[in-house]
Amino acid sequence: RCETLVIESTYGASGDFQPSREEANQELQDIVSRTIQRGGKMICPVFAVGRSQEVMIAIDELFRSGSVKPVPVYLDGMIQEATAIHSSHPNYLTQALRKSLLKDDGNNPFTSEWFRPVQGRDMRESIIMDSSPCIVLATSGMMNGGPVMNYFQNWAHENRNSLCFVGYQAEGTLGRRLQKGFSEVPMVINGQTEIVKIGCEMATIDGFSGHSDRRQLLEFIENMSPRPKNVICHHGDYFKCNELGRTLREKFKVRTYAPQNLETVRLS
Numbered sequence: 001r002c003e004t005l006v007i008e009s010t011y012g013a014s015g016d017f018q019p020s021r022e023e024a025n026q027e028l029q030d031i032v033s034r035t036i037q038r039g040g041k042m043i044c045p046v047f048a049v050g051r052s053q054e055v056m057i058a059i060d061e062l063f064r065s066g067s068v069k070p071v072p073v074y075l076d077g078m079i080q081e082a083t084a085i086h087s088s089h090p091n092y093l094t095q096a097l098r099k100s101l102l103k104d105d106g107n108n109p110f111t112s113e114w115f116r117p118v119q120g121r122d123m124r125e126s127i128i129m130d131s132s133p134c135i136v137l138a139t140s141g142m143m144n145g146g147p148v149m150n151y152f153q154n155w156a157h158e159n160r161n162s163l164c165f166v167g168y169q170a171e172g173t174l175g176r177r178l179q180k181g182f183s184e185v186p187m188v189i190n191g192q193t194e195i196v197k198i199g200c201e202m203a204t205i206d207g208f209s210g211h212s213d214r215r216q217l218l219e220f221i222e223n224m225s226p227r228p229k230n231v232i233c234h235h236g237d238y239f240k241c242n243e244l245g246r247t248l249r250e251k252f253k254v255r256t257y258a259p260q261n262l263e264t265v266r267l268s
Contacts, residue, residue, distance in 0.1 A: 003230065004267055007217060007232070007233055008234065008235040009244045027205045032062065036068065043151050045140065045142070046138070046166060051167050055137060071133045074137070076124060076151075077140070077147050079139065090102060127151075142175040143169075149187070156197070168211060234259065241258035
């Protein structure tokens with residue numbers, strides 16, 4: 001039996017319920033459409049593994065269906081390498097995606113004509129200087145480094161552009177500050193700290209998250225038989241870890257812990 005369970009709490013608070021993938025796709029369609037109609041560019045900070053591929057599939061569906069006029073979609077960071085690993089192991093993917101990858105019928109979403117890997121700094125600078133509409137998927141997902149910073153510092157001030165988050169933004173990251181509505185942020189550019197003013201549209205789409213929401217976390221423990229004696233809630237804001245732990249104590253009568261970083265938990 002499982003004596004002690006370690007569980008994430010990323011979306012463990014009482015109001016943390018994720019929308020369906022259909023709702024997320026619609027939100028993505030809306031912001032992409034608005035941005036393209038303005039003649040702007042959309043920056044999408046992503047994690048190279050998992051989130052990038054899900055967003056690529058969603059964008060591919062939008063373009064193929066005619067819901068949105070296709071524009072170039074640039075992939076910067078380790079996205080192309082991570083996507084190649086996904087393609088090399090189709091047995092671990094959904095049946096529908098596996099069929100698309102294995103059939104040579106032009107429907108492989110990862111090799112669609114609109115996806116263009118960024119090959120080095122020169123190409124990145126060329127994309128930044130190009131005035132035509134486009135979408136950029138770039139790492140890192142929380143904007144604490146990586147090529148996404150180059151696009152952001154050059155495009156953030158223009159109101160025709162947009163910045164769309166599709167993943168969790170941890171406290172203390174640039175991504176979280178932008179989600180909170182900061183109108184300007186300091187950034188190091190060419191070795192000097194400069195203030196970047198935010199004029200672009202901001203959006204967050206929760207439905208692409210790779211984390212379970214509160215309902216799924218509770219269902220997971222409810223379906224365990226026998227249930228664990230101890231549950232350690234981590235990987236989330238401290239108040240979310242505490243709130244999830246309190247709910248688990250009341251609902252399932254288990255001992256719960258919400259340790260802070262470097263705190264030791266002694267299990268008896």
